[in-house]
Amino acid sequence: MSDQQHPIVESAPGKLYLAGEYAILTPGNPALLMAVNRGVTAQLTLHSGRSGHLTSSLYPGKSVTWERGDDGQLHASGDVTDFSFAWKAIEVADRYARQLGCAPQMFSVALSSTLDASDGRKFGLGSSAAVVVACVKAILRVYGLEADSLTVYKIAACAHWLVQGNGSLGDVAASSVGGFLVYQSVDRAWLSDRLTKLPLTRVVAAQWPCLRLRSVRVNPNIRVMVGWTGKPASTEKLVARQQSHSGASFDEHAFTHESAVAVGHAVRALEDGDFAGVAAAVEKNRDLLHRLAQAKSLPIEIPVMTKAIQASQRLGAVAKSSGAGGGDCLIAFYRAASGVDCSSQLRTAWKNIGIIPIDLTVSTANHVADVQVQTASTESTHITPCHMNARQKRKEEHLRLAQQLYSSSRHTDFDAVHLVRPTLPEMRVEDVTLATDFFGTRVALPIMINAMTGGTAHSTQINIRLARAAAACHIPIAFGSASIVAQDPDALDGFLAARRAAGKTPVVINVNPSTPSSTLMLLIERCHPSAIQIHVNAVQEIVMPEGDRDFRWIDDIRRLKQCAEKYGCPVIVKEVGFGFDRASIHRLCALGVQYIDCAGAGGTNFAAIENVRNHQEDWSWLTGCGLSTVQSLLNARLESSSSKLTVIASGGIRNPLDMLKSFALGASFIGVSGVILHQLLSADTLDEGQRSVEKLIQTWGKQLARLCAVYSVAEPSRRTHIPVWLSGDVKEYWDAARADFPLTAD
Numbered sequence: 001m002s003d004q005q006h007p008i009v010e011s012a013p014g015k016l017y018l019a020g021e022y023a024i025l026t027p028g029n030p031a032l033l034m035a036v037n038r039g040v041t042a043q044l045t046l047h048s049g050r051s052g053h054l055t056s057s058l059y060p061g062k063s064v065t066w067e068r069g070d071d072g073q074l075h076a077s078g079d080v081t082d083f084s085f086a087w088k089a090i091e092v093a094d095r096y097a098r099q100l101g102c103a104p105q106m107f108s109v110a111l112s113s114t115l116d117a118s119d120g121r122k123f124g125l126g127s128s129a130a131v132v133v134a135c136v137k138a139i140l141r142v143y144g145l146e147a148d149s150l151t152v153y154k155i156a157a158c159a160h161w162l163v164q165g166n167g168s169l170g171d172v173a174a175s176s177v178g179g180f181l182v183y184q185s186v187d188r189a190w191l192s193d194r195l196t197k198l199p200l201t202r203v204v205a206a207q208w209p210c211l212r213l214r215s216v217r218v219n220p221n222i223r224v225m226v227g228w229t230g231k232p233a234s235t236e237k238l239v240a241r242q243q244s245h246s247g248a249s250f251d252e253h254a255f256t257h258e259s260a261v262a263v264g265h266a267v268r269a270l271e272d273g274d275f276a277g278v279a280a281a282v283e284k285n286r287d288l289l290h291r292l293a294q295a296k297s298l299p300i301e302i303p304v305m306t307k308a309i310q311a312s313q314r315l316g317a318v319a320k321s322s323g324a325g326g327g328d329c330l331i332a333f334y335r336a337a338s339g340v341d342c343s344s345q346l347r348t349a350w351k352n353i354g355i356i357p358i359d360l361t362v363s364t365a366n367h368v369a370d371v372q373v374q375t376a377s378t379e380s381t382h383i384t385p386c387h388m389n390a391r392q393k394r395k396e397e398h399l400r401l402a403q404q405l406y407s408s409s410r411h412t413d414f415d416a417v418h419l420v421r422p423t424l425p426e427m428r429v430e431d432v433t434l435a436t437d438f439f440g441t442r443v444a445l446p447i448m449i450n451a452m453t454g455g456t457a458h459s460t461q462i463n464i465r466l467a468r469a470a471a472a473c474h475i476p477i478a479f480g481s482a483s484i485v486a487q488d489p490d491a492l493d494g495f496l497a498a499r500r501a502a503g504k505t506p507v508v509i510n511v512n513p514s515t516p517s518s519t520l521m522l523l524i525e526r527c528h529p530s531a532i533q534i535h536v537n538a539v540q541e542i543v544m545p546e547g548d549r550d551f552r553w554i555d556d557i558r559r560l561k562q563c564a565e566k567y568g569c570p571v572i573v574k575e576v577g578f579g580f581d582r583a584s585i586h587r588l589c590a591l592g593v594q595y596i597d598c599a600g601a602g603g604t605n606f607a608a609i610e611n612v613r614n615h616q617e618d619w620s621w622l623t624g625c626g627l628s629t630v631q632s633l634l635n636a637r638l639e640s641s642s643s644k645l646t647v648i649a650s651g652g653i654r655n656p657l658d659m660l661k662s663f664a665l666g667a668s669f670i671g672v673s674g675v676i677l678h679q680l681l682s683a684d685t686l687d688e689g690q691r692s693v694e695k696l697i698q699t700w701g702k703q704l705a706r707l708c709a710v711y712s713v714a715e716p717s718r719r720t721h722i723p724v725w726l727s728g729d730v731k732e733y734w735d736a737a738r739a740d741f742p743l744t745a746d
């Protein structure tokens with residue numbers, strides 16, 4: 001058994017409700033939560049054994065063991081009662097990864113927690129949610145899946161719901177996002193229904209009705225102190241009681257409405273540092289909870305809490321019970337502006353009453369700008385507005401899923417390409433020339449931002465930021481398919497706006513083969529591209545329920561090429577992540593095509609993306625389809641000896657070393673999509689994302705120049721002559737390709 005050297009360690013914080021508890025149970029109603037600086041840690045060890053084990057510091061001597069069945073699923077043996085949340089999280093996250101096409105792994109998980117008191121008594125900080133989130137994060141990492149907080153929340157919420165079947169999942173949101181946050185619960189009836197009907201990846205990829213997550217930046221002049229009654233309360237039981245009790249005289253609608261208003265006021269006041277506003281909102285919230293407690297006979301604010309709240313008020317603070325009440329935690333807000341800090345008096349007063357102050361502060365946050373599923377915003381990265389037509393929705397889903405499925409740690413065929421490094425390079429970094437010609441324009445680097453999006457308001461915003469980044473770095477940019485202009489002439493405006501943003505930097509216009517010649521002419525006349533890309537994407541189309549089924553493209557490529565040539569515009573034929581075989585390159589060369597963008601497998605995977613979008617059929621088995629970028633470059637190399645072919649290497653390019661390897665295999669230019677999109681969309685705003693893209697490209701430029709000097713390459717976009725050797729499958733592929741694939745059926 002070969003054990004992994006360094007275990008994967010992931011943590012998730014516990015939570016406290018600051019306002020809006022109970023009302024949060026009504027879908028669409030908000031609550032304000034604080035994730036705390038105590039939590040659960042999952043330590044995952046990858047190994048090659050047959051079975052995995054789950055242990056926890058909370059249950060010394062106990063464990064759960066699982067094996068993988070023939071169906072690929074993890075199956076636990078024995079009693080999982082003490083570990084029900086952790087086990088479900090592991091099983092669900094593992095299933096999610098496999099549905100995305102990841103190869104099954106075996107691992108063991110050890111949990112530890114700082115959520116409870118040292119004597120084991122519970123503070124009530126939501127340990128089940130923290131356990132689930134920590135396990136989900138660890139499993140996603142073992143599969144190399146980089147998920148944002150929203151995705152982590154969704155997977156964890158599925159697991160938590162499958163075990164508990166009630167609650168708002170606000171604790172899962174706090175554990176996933178961290179910091180202070182406003183949370184609006186998903187419609188749980190919808191979630192229950194989808195979990196029984198759809199594969200997990202589809203549930204996670206769907207828009208979750210009513211869900212909202214937003215990080216809140218609390219003004220540092222307002223502080224929070226937490227006290228503990230020493231008496232645990234069962235949120236689960238109180239929630240069940242609240243929901244079952246008829247409460248004849250209680251106006252549920254007024255309660256939820258007033259609670260939502262109070263939460264809104266509390267958030268604004270906390271962000272503005274307006275203590276009087278915070279105090280008023282907290283008092284309102286407390287008053288609402290009193291009404292609820294009376295109507296439903298719930299022991300929300302027990303007498304010791306009332307005493308501590310009154311003592312806090314006398315000291316200029318404001319306090320309330322937190323969460324289910326009936327025990328557990330008390331929370332106070334106080335001013336921390338200069339000269340006004342009552343924290344030490346608060347502590348003493350609480351201790352005298354019998355409330356134990358606990359050393360809790362807010363956890364660090366994975367800032368979430370605003371994920372609001374019901375309404376649109378051009379700045380948010382995770383929104384698929386309801387008013388869009390099918391094509392526009394598809395564009396939005398491609399962006400969202402490309403980001404969601406993005407993984408920075410994947411292995412690719414580039415790992416099997418080895419460059420022989422001269423120990424004596426005899427070159428200076430300043431001797432390296434990265435500037436090169438791109439269809440007649442001198443650009444700073446042999447790297448382009450490759451085709452991704454366009455044709456909707458949101459995608460135009462993205463294209464504008466990418467175009468500005470390309471212009472700032474003076475590298476070319478290709479916009480995503482503009483064929484949409486044939487059906488929706490208004491979409492041209494978005495491409496023109498992005499074109500303007502690119503300024504003098506070269507732009508490439510991308511179309512599909514069936515684009516009418518008139519549309520191509522319009523695009524050339526209005527956008528002045530340096531080249532046209534015609535994308536060929538058979539694998540993507542077959543996984544799309546609404547996709548094309550006719551892949552006879554040669555005539556269309558000839559037609560579009562003739563059309564573009566009338567404008568002196570060169571044509572690049574491009575895949576979208578499944579690469580080029582030798583015969584197809586040969587056919588294109590015979591047609592007079594001089595430029596191909598190999599867009600091979602290894603990076604963004606449109607079989608996986610479309611499979612998540614396909615709600616009718618499962619195509620997860622096709623996600624490994626395609627020729628890698630390295631294989632495609634080798635194919636082109638075999639063809640280019642007899643033709644005038646220029647190759648752009650793209651598909652899964654991760655770093656300057658992959659770039660140099662591409663040049664060594666014969667490429668003249670590099671295209672990058674997924675990494676750039678991830679860089680853009682990982683920032684809080686698109687403007688920040690643009691700056692981060694610029695920084696990345698500039699860093700790549702510097703690193704590529706130094707790398708070239710080390711390998712004694714003066715101008716990488718011209719032939720490099722670096723000796724290359726291949727290992728593993730790639731070597732076998734190269735041998736078979738050179739022998740012209742003797743293993744055909746005839």
Ligand code: FNR
Binds near residue numbers: 650652653
């Ligand atoms: C793409 N790609 C793409 N390609 C194309 O020719 N026309 C298009 O409209 C699109 N749309 C698109 C959307 C999104 C969101 C992504 C991420 C990608 C494919 C892209 O140009 C590239 O070939 C592949 O993504 C492989 O490169 P990376 O992502 O692995 O660098």
